[in-house]
Amino acid sequence: MASAAFFSTCSSANENYLHLTPTHAYAKGFVNNLRTSNLPSIALRNERFVRLRGFVAMRDEGASKVSDDGPRMKIPHVLTVAGSDSGAGAGIQADLKACAARRVYCSTVITAVTAQNTVGVQGVSNVPEDFVAEQLKSVLSDMEVDVVKTGMLPSMGTIKIICKTLREFPVQALVVDPVMVSTSGDVLAGPSILSTFREVLLPMADIITPNLKEAAALLNGMQLETLDDMHSAARLLHNMGPKNVLVKGGDLPDSSDAVDILYDGLNFYELRSPRIRTRNTHGTGCSLASCIAAELAKGYPVLAAVAKRYVETALDYSKEIGIGNGPQGPFDHLLRLTSHSQDCHRQKPFSPSDLFLYAVTDSRMNKRWGRSIADAVKAAIDGGVTIVQLREKDAETKDFLESAKACLKICRSHGVPLLINDRVDVAIACDADGVHVGQCDMPARVVRTLLGPEKIIGVSCKTPEQAQQAWVDGADYIGCGGVYPTKTKENNTAIGLDGLKTVCVASKLPVVAIGGIGVSNARAVMEIGVPNVEGVAVVSALFR
Numbered sequence: 001m002a003s004a005a006f007f008s009t010c011s012s013a014n015e016n017y018l019h020l021t022p023t024h025a026y027a028k029g030f031v032n033n034l035r036t037s038n039l040p041s042i043a044l045r046n047e048r049f050v051r052l053r054g055f056v057a058m059r060d061e062g063a064s065k066v067s068d069d070g071p072r073m074k075i076p077h078v079l080t081v082a083g084s085d086s087g088a089g090a091g092i093q094a095d096l097k098a099c100a101a102r103r104v105y106c107s108t109v110i111t112a113v114t115a116q117n118t119v120g121v122q123g124v125s126n127v128p129e130d131f132v133a134e135q136l137k138s139v140l141s142d143m144e145v146d147v148v149k150t151g152m153l154p155s156m157g158t159i160k161i162i163c164k165t166l167r168e169f170p171v172q173a174l175v176v177d178p179v180m181v182s183t184s185g186d187v188l189a190g191p192s193i194l195s196t197f198r199e200v201l202l203p204m205a206d207i208i209t210p211n212l213k214e215a216a217a218l219l220n221g222m223q224l225e226t227l228d229d230m231h232s233a234a235r236l237l238h239n240m241g242p243k244n245v246l247v248k249g250g251d252l253p254d255s256s257d258a259v260d261i262l263y264d265g266l267n268f269y270e271l272r273s274p275r276i277r278t279r280n281t282h283g284t285g286c287s288l289a290s291c292i293a294a295e296l297a298k299g300y301p302v303l304a305a306v307a308k309r310y311v312e313t314a315l316d317y318s319k320e321i322g323i324g325n326g327p328q329g330p331f332d333h334l335l336r337l338t339s340h341s342q343d344c345h346r347q348k349p350f351s352p353s354d355l356f357l358y359a360v361t362d363s364r365m366n367k368r369w370g371r372s373i374a375d376a377v378k379a380a381i382d383g384g385v386t387i388v389q390l391r392e393k394d395a396e397t398k399d400f401l402e403s404a405k406a407c408l409k410i411c412r413s414h415g416v417p418l419l420i421n422d423r424v425d426v427a428i429a430c431d432a433d434g435v436h437v438g439q440c441d442m443p444a445r446v447v448r449t450l451l452g453p454e455k456i457i458g459v460s461c462k463t464p465e466q467a468q469q470a471w472v473d474g475a476d477y478i479g480c481g482g483v484y485p486t487k488t489k490e491n492n493t494a495i496g497l498d499g500l501k502t503v504c505v506a507s508k509l510p511v512v513a514i515g516g517i518g519v520s521n522a523r524a525v526m527e528i529g530v531p532n533v534e535g536v537a538v539v540s541a542l543f544r
C-alpha cells in the first residue's frame with residue numbers, strides 16, 4: 001500500500017492517485033516532484049557554461065522567464081552559418097537535422113547556395129556579404145543564441161563580417177568547421193581565404209574540426225598520413241589560437257578504425273570507433289560539428305560534447321538507404337526513414353534526458369507483490385519513468401530472457417529504452433536497447449565491441465577515475481552511488497551528495513544518481529548544482 005508520506009507529497013501537487021497501482025502512483029509522484037526541479041538544472045547548466053568559458057557576467061535572461069502568457073523555458077540554441085546543399089545531405093540542411101536529432105533549436109544564416117547532389121557540386125552562388133551580415137544581425141539581436149557553428153564561408157569578406165558581428169553579439173562558444181572541399185572533391189572555399197581563416201577566425205574558435213585535407217590546407221600542404229602526423233597537426237593548429245582542435249582521421253589510409261584526435265592544448269585524446277562501411281557519408285563533417293555545437297549549447301564541456309557516437313549510429317543505421325545515384329549519399333539524421341511499418345519496434349537513439357526517472361526492477365520485490373516483471377514495468381511506465389533496467393539477480397536465464405522480451409515489447413511501444421543489468425548475453429538475445437554494468441562485470445569496452453555503436457551502455461562509478469574510464473571505454477552514461485544508504489544492494493557504501501558531486505564534476509558523461517533515493521530526497525539530488533546529473537535511478541521507492 002502507498003504510504004501516508006507519499007500521499008501527502010501527491011496531494012501537495014493537487015493530484016489524486018488513489019485509483020492507481022502503487023508503482024504507477026509512486027512514479028507519477030517522482031515525476032511531479034522532479035519536473036519542477038528540472039528547470040533550475042537547465043539554468044545551472046547555462047550558468048556553469050558561462051563560468052567555464054571565463055565570462056564574468058551571467059546572461060541575464062536566465063533559464064526560464066515568466067511573462068504574462070506563462071513561463072518560457074530557455075531552449076539550447078545553435079546558430080549555423082553555412083552554405084545550403086540542395087541535396088540536403090550536408091550544409092545548412094544537415095546542421096538543422098543534426099540539431100533536431102540532438103534536441104536543440106537551430107537557426108540559420110546562409111552564406112552560399114549550392115546546386116549539389118550525390119554526384120557532386122554543379123554550381124555555387126555566394127550570398128552577398130551585406131546580406132550575410134543582415135541575417136546574422138536579425139538572429140543575434142533577437143534570439144538567445146548559445147553557440148555559433150560555421151561551415152562553408154566562401155569569401156574573406158564573409159569571414160570578417162562573422163568575426164565583427166560576434167564581437168558585437170558574443171555567444172558562449174564558437175565551433176568552426178573549416179569546410180573547404182566537399183566530399184565529392186569540389187572546392188567550396190578557395191585558397192585565397194586561408195590567411196583570413198587562420199588570422200581572424202581560428203583565434204576566436206572554441207573548437208575547430210578539420211578533416212585531414214582541411215588540416216593539411218590550413219598547414220600549407222603538410223602531409224598527413226599517420227596518427228603521429230595528426231598529433232603534430234593538432235598541435236600546430238592549436239598554436240593558431242583555437243582552444244580545442246579535433247583533427248578527423250576518417251580518411252586516414254590503412255586504418256580499420258576511424259580515429260579522431262582531440263587536443264585541448266594540454267592533453268591529446270584519441271577518439272577511436274569502428275569504421276562504418278557505407279556510401280552514405282555525405283554531410284558527416286557538418287553533422288558532427290553541429291552535434292558538438294548542440295552539446296555545448298546544452299552546457300556540456302568540450303570533451304563530452306564531441307559526441308562521435310551520434311554520427312556513428314546514424315551512419316550505421318543508414319547503411320541501406322539509397323538516395324541519389326552518385327557515389328556519396330546522405331544519411332538519415334533522425335533515424336526515421338526506414339522501417340516505417342515497424343517504427344515502434346525500433347530503438348530510439350539515446351538521449352541523456354532519458355535518464356530523468358530511471359526504474360531498476362527487483363525480482364524479490366515483484367515476487368512479494370505477486371506480479372510479473374512485465375506488469376511492474378508497465379505500471380512504472382504508465383507512471384512516467386523514462387528508462388527501465390531489468391535487474392533480476394535471481395531469475396533463471398530462460399525466464400529472464402522471456403521476461404526481457406515481454407518488457408521490450410511494452411517499452412518499445414511507449415518509446416522507453418530497456419536496459420539489461422549485467423547480462424550482455426540476455427541483452428543480445430532479446431535485442432534490448434543496452435546494458436548496465438558495474439566495476440566487477442564485463443568491461444564496458446568489451447560490451448561496446450559486442451553490442452556495437454547503437455546500443456546504450458551504462459557503467460556504475462563511485463570515483464572520478466572510474467568515470468573517466470567509462471568515457472574512454474565508450475559508455476553512454478554513468479550510474480553514480482549509492483548516494484544514500486540502501487537495503488536493496490548489499491555491502492554498498494554510500495558516497496553522499498558530496499561524493500556524487502565529485503564524480504559528476506569529473507565525468508564527461510551524463511550521470512544518473514542511485515541508492516536510497518525516494519520522492520522526499522530526489523529533489524536534493526537533482527539540485528546539487530552540477531550540469532550533468534540527468535536523473536535518479538530507483539528500485540525500492542517504485543517497486544517495494
Ligand SMILES: Cc1ncc(COP(=O)(O)OP(=O)(O)O)c(N)n1
Binds near residue numbers: 389436439459479512
Ligand atoms: C543505474 C544503475 N547504477 C548502478 C547500478 C549498479 O550496478 P552494479 O554496480 O553492477 O551492481 P548490480 O546492480 O549489478 O548489483 C545499477 N544497476 N544501475
Ligand SMILES: Cc1nc(C(=O)O)sc1CCOP(=O)(O)O
Binds near residue numbers: 360482514515539541
Ligand atoms: C542497484 C544499486 N546500485 C547501487 C550503486 O550504488 O551502484 S545502489 C543500488 C540499489 C538502489 O536501490 P534503492 O533505490 O532501493 O535504494
Ligand SMILES: [Mg+2]
Binds near residue numbers: 422438
Ligand atoms: Mg552489475
